[in-house]
Amino acid sequence: MNGTASPAALPEREIELLDGLTYAVSHDLRAPIRAVVGYAAVFDEEYGVQLDDEGRRLLSIISREAKRTMAMVDALLEFSGVARQALLAEALDMTAMVREVALELAPGNVEVFTIEPLPEAHGDRALIRRVWSALIANALQATSGRPTPRIRVWATEEPGRVVYHTLDNGIGFDMKYRDQLFAVFQKLHHDRDFPGLGIGLAAVKQIVGRHDGEVWAEGRLDAGATFSFALPTGRAM
Amino acid sequence: MTKYDDIDILLVEDSDTDAEMTIRALRRSNFLNRLYWVRDGVEALDFIMCRGEFSERDPQQMPKVLLLDLKMPRLSGIEVLRELKSQPETRAIPVVVMTSSNQDRDIAECYRLGVNSYVTKPVQFASFSEAIANIGMYWLMVNEAQR
Numbered sequence: 001m002n003g004t005a006s007p008a009a010l011p012e013r014e015i016e017l018l019d020g021l022t023y024a025v026s027h028d029l030r031a032p033i034r035a036v037v038g039y040a041a042v043f044d045e046e047y048g049v050q051l052d053d054e055g056r057r058l059l060s061i062i063s064r065e066a067k068r069t070m071a072m073v074d075a076l077l078e079f080s081g082v083a084r085q086a087l088l089a090e091a092l093d094m095t096a097m098v099r100e101v102a103l104e105l106a107p108g109n110v111e112v113f114t115i116e117p118l119p120e121a122h123g124d125r126a127l128i129r130r131v132w133s134a135l136i137a138n139a140l141q142a143t144s145g146r147p148t149p150r151i152r153v154w155a156t157e158e159p160g161r162v163v164y165h166t167l168d169n170g171i172g173f174d175m176k177y178r179d180q181l182f183a184v185f186q187k188l189h190h191d192r193d194f195p196g197l198g199i200g201l202a203a204v205k206q207i208v209g210r211h212d213g214e215v216w217a218e219g220r221l222d223a224g225a226t227f228s229f230a231l232p233t234g235r236a237m
Numbered sequence: 238m239t240k241y242d243d244i245d246i247l248l249v250e251d252s253d254t255d256a257e258m259t260i261r262a263l264r265r266s267n268f269l270n271r272l273y274w275v276r277d278g279v280e281a282l283d284f285i286m287c288r289g290e291f292s293e294r295d296p297q298q299m300p301k302v303l304l305l306d307l308k309m310p311r312l313s314g315i316e317v318l319r320e321l322k323s324q325p326e327t328r329a330i331p332v333v334v335m336t337s338s339n340q341d342r343d344i345a346e347c348y349r350l351g352v353n354s355y356v357t358k359p360v361q362f363a364s365f366s367e368a369i370a371n372i373g374m375y376w377l378m379v380n381e382a383q384r
Contacts, residue, residue: 035254
């Protein structure tokens, strides 16, 4: 951790314990949620026609919320997966990767992006791609209500590290809540403005941390945001 | 011939709700064929090896496919798989493992032990078809339709 205030690091063995707990809980929680989703579907299939509109509305809420719980549990599982899996570090063409991700997430909208040439990085391809996916999805979401959305991606080189930045002209955030940005299931905006589980940026923090890097954000409410992550250069991981 | 003979699918699942959902999914997709449901690894091995409750079963008649849950009381799916794949008489029975999530840590171990395919719960038509295709048993899909 470079200078930022952070709680005392947990011993390795406690991290392992926590990770094991996350895994067990999320794994075992899937079974009852699966039953709720499944039986609600069967109920709808077999008795749906006998219900009035209000009955169907209530049933659809049960079903929707159970599916949301399942999605959260799945996200937790995947999250605990990042902590466990071994990093496969290789040289990464970051410019190509960002273009790919932008094209994938906004196929009809690539004119929104300005992607400057980015220095190569050294890291796990699948994981770093998830970092870009989360940051770009976040920027797209934040700018979705804007008349002319703009997203700019560039990098700056510092001694021993490269810092990659994503700037958008979206809804931004209040700096006093910035510590919450990267917490699991924590969101700074309401569901109706900013759908999603609130796990993307938490995963970004975890992945960048596993690469011995750092991530932070700057923004102003209603005036855009910049997300930056730094990855160390010039040494084997 | 006992009611345990001439079984196409042996479902090994401890959860009543998961079993009901799986049986429903298979029935809806005309996959049901002749299915027998046992509730843990001990019962599964007793069935296959014709022991205990299943001692009258004809040992020549093996299920065409085993649909195996991993996490069960007494004897887990992994142990069942290990046992079946280590015996020459039972090694050839195709085993499809049912996992709670594709992040399951046990999937790699299952492949090491020789599992034929896996599906993620809830078991759905598409994933089950794929698993059945993986083990080359297309006819399991059309059995019902031919009757």
